[in-house]
Amino acid sequence: MNFIVENWYLFVMAIGSGAMLLVPMLKGGGMGGLSAAAAVQLVNREKAVLIDVCSADEYAAGHAVGARNAPLADLETRLPALVKNKAVPVVLLCASGARSKRAAAIARKLGYSNVQVLSGGLNSWKEANLPVEKV
Incomplete structure (x- = not known):
């Protein structure tokens, strides 16, 4: 005492x-979300693949440069075609981060072992002044 x-x-x-x-x-912040800067580092250092799970219309209106589109509704069929190696890091994003959390569960169920979610989605990507492109 x-x-x-x-x-x-x-x-x-x-x-x-x-x-x-x-x-x-x-x-x-500590619940599995990845900051925009950390996502860029993951892409640059570990060749992570950015997957945008927004609808095709949302994706066309604006998406992170280099992101591929696999809408949440079609994720189970589109993801294996986009990312063949299930050990490659996959960063999922949507407009705000809500859909990508659901998409992460689907990706893990499909056997992808290194799945991350961009915390805040495309909004946080834009806030970090990272490039966005339109189709």
Whole structure:
């Protein structure tokens, strides 16, 4: 007990450190979402494939440069044609990130072992001033 009283500041620092690690997870940052910068690094360093799961119309209106389109409704049939090697990193994105989370579950069910979701979707891609193209 004497140790605790004399070293109270160590306990305060430990609690503060734990809180700083916990807060991003509660906000969703640590729940498997990938930042736009991390997605670009993954594409450049590990040859990850960007898959946009928006509808064809949304994809035509604007998508991340280099992204391939596989609408969520057709993902089970389109993804194996777009990404043949199931060990290659796959980054899924949509307009806001909601559909790509569902798409990640489908991709994992299909046997893709390295599936990531772009946190915030195309909106976060644009906010990071990354290039967008239209068809």
